[in-house]
Amino acid sequence: xxxxxLTEKESIEIISRMIQETKEGMQEGSGxxxxxxGYLSTIVSLMIYFGYNATGNTNIFWFWWLxxxxxxxxxxxxxxxxxxxxxxxxxxxxxxxxxxxGICSVLVPIGSILAPVPFPALFVAALLVNIGVAMTGLxxxxxxxxxxxxxxxxxxxxxxxxxxxxxxxxxxxMFVVLMIIPGHAxxxxxxxxxxxxxxxxx
Amino acid sequence: xxxxxxxxxxxxxxxxxxxxxxxxxxxxxxxLKEKTQSTAGNLSxxxxxxxxxxxxKVEKSFVGKKTHTACQILPAGRKAFERYVQALKxxxx
Numbered sequence: 018x019x020x021x022x023l024t025e026k027e028s029i030e031i032i033s034r035m036i037q038e039t040k041e042g043m044q045e046g047s048g049x050x051x052x053x054x055g056y057l058s059t060i061v062s063l064m065i066y067f068g069y070n071a072t073g074n075t076n077i078f079w080f081w082w083l084x085x086x087x088x089x090x091x092x093x094x095x096x097x098x099x100x101x102x103x104x105x106x107x108x109x110x111x112x113x114x115x116x117x118x119g120i121c122s123v124l125v126p127i128g129s130i131l132a133p134v135p136f137p138a139l140f141v142a143a144l145l146v147n148i149g150v151a152m153t154g155l156x157x158x159x160x161x162x163x164x165x166x167x168x169x170x171x172x173x174x175x176x177x178x179x180x181x182x183x184x185x186x187x188x189x190x191m192f193v194v195l196m197i198i199p200g201h202a203x204x205x206x207x208x209x210x211x212x213x214x215x216x217x218x219x
Numbered sequence: 220x221x222x223x224x225x226x227x228x229x230x231x232x233x234x235x236x237x238x239x240x241x242x243x244x245x246x247x248x249x250x251l252k253e254k255t256q257s258t259a260g261n262l263s264x265x266x267x268x269x270x271x272x273x274x275x276k277v278e279k280s281f282v283g284k285k286t287h288t289a290c291q292i293l294p295a296g297r298k299a300f301e302r303y304v305q306a307l308k309x310x311x312x
Binding site: 028029032034035036039100103104105106109 | 224230239303304
């Protein structure tokens with residue numbers, strides 16, 4: 018961009034073009050967080066399901082804590098490693114949504130341990146995560162996430178009706194459908210944006 | 220009577236940088252260079268001018284072994300930009 022005297026129309030044109038430039042689609046690796054939490058939650062759930070079936074030992078339920086214990090450090094590592102060249106207001110809003118969801122998701126199992134009455138922890142955790150997915154989809158205007166999130170919100174209620182260990186399988190399936198698949202789709206969309214400079218669905 | 224256009228903003232590259240920084244929370248040097256299609260030297264000079272005027276904040280840090288320059292608009296810059304756009308509207312009518 019060369020320095021020269023601008024006319025008023027040229028100024029307006031530069032402003033419009035630059036604002037448009039910042040509205041390009043997703044950043045590379047947008048789906049990585051979904052994949053991290055999706056795979057981790059699915060693997061831990063299946064481990065607990067099959068582990069309990071094989072051993073009958075209730076101590077295996079402590080393995081739920083592997084999700085935050087492994088997930089948080091991995092998330093911090095991914096966030097540090099990420100080369101973010103621009104921070105938009107949308108990035109900030111999405112981060113805040115997940116910070117709130119993340120904190121609540123840690124409080125839910127603590128609440129379930131301390132509660133004097135039976136507490137549907139898997140239902141509440143699934144509902145929270147799906148609220149996060151739906152809100153993220155709405156904020157970034159990504160249809161697959163909106164559909165996944167709202168389907169997940171409805172699907173979460175099935176955990177109130179499924180009894181016994183089967184609810185762990187439902188919980189695991191939910192993470193595959195609602196986080197792993199959208200996570201891969203998001204990454205594919207961000208790669209497409211990088212390659213062709215296309216807007217995702219904006 | 221027309222308002223005078225801020226001479227600091229009435230320059231192609233500085234205006235482009237300010238327009239980008241008005242639309243995002245933070246952008247790094249490489250992003251600004253790519254979006255404005257400017258040279259590193261020219262961009263660096265213009266960023267210094269905007270920074271000296273108190274319009275933007277330029278923060279240099281290290282990411283690994285590489286330097287990372289992040290730019291953010293400041294309230295004074297935001298106000299100046301809004302005044303500039305208002306003045307443009309007056310000119311164009």
